[in-house]
Structures are given as C-alpha cells and as structure tokens.
Amino acid sequence: METKLLPADDKGIALACQLLRQGQVVGIPTETVYGLAANALDPEAAHRIYAAKGRPSDNPLIVHIAEFQDLYPLVAHCPKLAEELADAFWPGPLTMIFPKSEKVPAATTGGMDTVAVRMPAHPAARRIIKECGLPLAAPSANLSGKPSPTKASHVYQDMQGRIPLILDGGDCQVGVESTVIAVHEDSVRLLRPGGITVEMLSGYCDVIVDDGVLHQLKEGEKALSPGMKYKHYAPSAQVILLDGPEEAFIQYVNSHAGEGVYAMAGEQEAERLTVPTLLFGGEHEEAEQARQLFDCLRECDEKGAKTVYARLPDSKGVGLAVLNRLLRAAGFAVISLDKEDAHG
Ligand code: TXA
Ligand code: MG
Numbered sequence: 001m002e003t004k005l006l007p008a009d010d011k012g013i014a015l016a017c018q019l020l021r022q023g024q025v026v027g028i029p030t031e032t033v034y035g036l037a038a039n040a041l042d043p044e045a046a047h048r049i050y051a052a053k054g055r056p057s058d059n060p061l062i063v064h065i066a067e068f069q070d071l072y073p074l075v076a077h078c079p080k081l082a083e084e085l086a087d088a089f090w091p092g093p094l095t096m097i098f099p100k101s102e103k104v105p106a107a108t109t110g111g112m113d114t115v116a117v118r119m120p121a122h123p124a125a126r127r128i129i130k131e132c133g134l135p136l137a138a139p140s141a142n143l144s145g146k147p148s149p150t151k152a153s154h155v156y157q158d159m160q161g162r163i164p165l166i167l168d169g170g171d172c173q174v175g176v177e178s179t180v181i182a183v184h185e186d187s188v189r190l191l192r193p194g195g196i197t198v199e200m201l202s203g204y205c206d207v208i209v210d211d212g213v214l215h216q217l218k219e220g221e222k223a224l225s226p227g228m229k230y231k232h233y234a235p236s237a238q239v240i241l242l243d244g245p246e247e248a249f250i251q252y253v254n255s256h257a258g259e260g261v262y263a264m265a266g267e268q269e270a271e272r273l274t275v276p277t278l279l280f281g282g283e284h285e286e287a288e289q290a291r292q293l294f295d296c297l298r299e300c301d302e303k304g305a306k307t308v309y310a311r312l313p314d315s316k317g318v319g320l321a322v323l324n325r326l327l328r329a330a331g332f333a334v335i336s337l338d339k340e341d342a343h344g
Pocket of ligand 1: 030032033034035036059060061062093095097109112114115116120138139140141176177178179180191192224225
C-alpha cells in the first residue's frame with residue numbers, strides 16, 4: 001500500500017475524513033504524540049489498527065472525542081468528578097477510564113468492560129474528529145514496542161506501506177502520551193503519568209499513584225492498565241539510568257566511554273562528557289525533556305548506539321512521565337551512584 005504524507009490542511013483533513021469514514025486507519029497529530037486513528041465504533045477498523053501497529057489485541061485503545069457531549073454515548077456512567085476534571089483539563093492530555101456503553105465494541109477496548117476517553121487539544125485532531133463525525137480510537141502511531149512518534153517523519157518510518165495516509169501537524173508540543181486515570185467518586189488512580197500532572201490533579205481530588213507507574217510488575221501480577229505490562233518505548237540500544245548528582249553522572253559516564261557508548265544529557269552536562277551526546281533537556285527542564293525524549297530514543301537507533309546513559313530525571317510535574325517512560329525504556333535498569341564507586 002502506498003502511504004501518503006500530507007500537511008494537516010483543508011485538503012489533507014478532507015482526505016483523512018473520507019478514509020476514516022471508510023473504516024481505514026490514518027496517522028494524525030495530537031498535542032501528546034501522533035496517533036493511529038480509526039472509527040472507534042467499528043470492530044473491523046479497530047482490528048486494522050492492531051494489525052498496522054503489530055499490537056497485542058488485549059491492549060485497549062483510547063477513544064478520542066471533540067466535544068464533551070460526545071462522551072455520554074460511549075459510557076455507562078460518568079462520575080461527577082470526571083465531569084469536573086473534564087471541565088478543568090479537556091481539551092488536553094488527560095485520559096479517563098469509564099464503564100463502557102454497549103455502543104463501544106470489545107475490539108476497541110481489548111475485551112475490557114471499560115473504555116478510555118480523551119479530548120485532544122491539537123486543532124487538527126479536533127477538526128478531524130468533528131468533520132468525520134466519529135469518535136476515533138487512536139493508540140500512539142509507532143510499531144508496537146518502538147518509541148512513540150512525536151514527528152510525522154517518525155510515523156512515516158514505522159507505518160510506511162502499512163496505512164494509506166499520515167497527516168503532518170508539526171512536532172508534538174507535550175511529547176509524552178496522555179495521563180491515564182481511573183476515576184472514582186472522590187479520588188483518582190494514576191495509571192500512566194503525562195502532561196496533566198499529579199500536582200494539577202491534586203487541586204481537585206486525592207490522587208493515588210498506582211504501583212505500576214514506577215515499579216516493574218511482578219510475575220503474574222495483573223496490570224490495571226494493560227499497556228503497563230509490555231516493555232515499551234525501547235530503542236535497540238541498552239538504556240541505563242544513573243541515579244545521583246550531576247558530578248557523579250559525568251564521572252561515571254566518562255569512565256565508561258567506549259565504542260557505541262552515548263549519553264542523553266542537557267547542554268551543560270554535554271560539554272563535560274567525553275562520549276557523544278543526544279541532546280535532552282537538562283536539570284529542572286522536565287517539559288523540554290518530555291518533548292525530546294522519544295526523538296532521543298529514536299536517534300539512539302539511527303546512530304547505532306549500543307549503550308545509552310541517562311540521568312534519572314526529577315519526578316516533579318511532567319518529570320514523573322519522563323521517569324516512567326525512561327524506566328520502561330531501560331527495562332528498569334537503574335544504577336545508584338551513591339552506593340556504587342563513581343569510577344566503577
Ligand atoms: O496521548 C495519548 O494518549 C496517545 C494519543 C495518540 O492520544 N495515545 C496513546 O495510546 O498513548 P496508547 O494506545 O499507545 O496507550 C493507551 C494506554 C495503554 O497503556 C492502555 O493499556 C491504556 O491506555 N488503556 C486504554 N484503555 C484502557 C482501559 N479501558 N483500562 C485501562 N487502561 C486502558
Ligand atoms: Mg503507545
């Protein structure tokens with residue numbers, strides 16, 4: 001199949017809507033990462049998404065809407081708290097999980113009786129949803145297991161020949177996937193951290209951070225969010241996280257320099273490192289780190305990196321999302337520089 005890559009302008013959006021109404025899959029921009037969109041109410045369209053991504057079909061898809069009223073037909077019940085959070089954070093990078101209505105097919109929810117819904121903020125995404133008149137199921141537009149795409153070119157790399165159209169809406173402003181929460185009567189459980197942070201949600205209700213956010217699930221443990229059980233965001237290189245102060249990080253990496261050894265680091269750190277670096281926001285630049293993270297991980301592969309060192313990011317704000325993705329990219333490999341001799 002030929003894959004067209006068009007700008008997300010009037011013409012591109014019109015073609016996208018035509019394909020979506022026919023049950024096809026289209027790569028679309030959102031403010032978080034690019035999505036692989038298709039009609040959320042059509043089981044065959046959902047199957048096409050799983051096939052294009054090479055994704056296990058028990059990993060449910062997020063349904064994207066353009067107006068708040070579009071939520072009600074999709075859900076069996078909407079807690080009052082969810083309405084308040086939607087009011088505060090939609091459109092934006094927040095996904096909420098609801099008991100699903102009968103309209104939503106099991107193919108979209110990976111067989112679960114709940115449905116995850118979000119209203120994206122990217123103007124092109126909202127226009128597409130409105131103009132095609134359908135709720136759109138959309139996972140991140142990467143091949144399963146690869147880093148999520150934050151540029152149209154990333155989507156093209158992974159999806160060339162697999163889908164008919166990709167719309168280019170520029171680089172994603174948030175850079176990590178949406179925050180996913182399960183909503184209860186007066187608390188929420190954070191299943192995946194993202195651009196809507198724990199600090200932001202805490203202004204409205206109690207926030208319980210699920211164990212799976214920062215820890216590896218034990219053998220046989222059930223993931224509340226099936227996506228959390230898969231190794232994710234991984235480049236082919238081995239990512240190793242170093243936990244410790246800047247000075248110790250620099251010493252450790254420099255003493256482990258060698259062929260195929262890279263570091264992800266901010267400009268200031270990069271100047272003092274003897275290994276080649278992939279530019280990644282520095283200390284206290286969590287939003288910048290979030291924007292650059294997936295591009296960095298893709299670059300590791302393009303450069304043929306074998307080992308990539310990164311410093312454990314601060315877990316404040318969107319830093320928690322960066323930490324969550326880096327831990328998965330590293331398969332939870334963290335070396336503590338406080339205990340280890342920095343020249344190890
Ligand atoms: O920012 C985003 O959310 C992007 C853009 C395209 O909107 N989409 C995205 O989708 O990241 P995906 O499929 O890559 O990740 C969806 C996550 C997975 O971890 C999945 O397991 C979880 O949400 N999820 C979806 N439906 C769920 C449900 N009913 N219950 C629990 N977790 C659910
Ligand atoms: Mg994904």
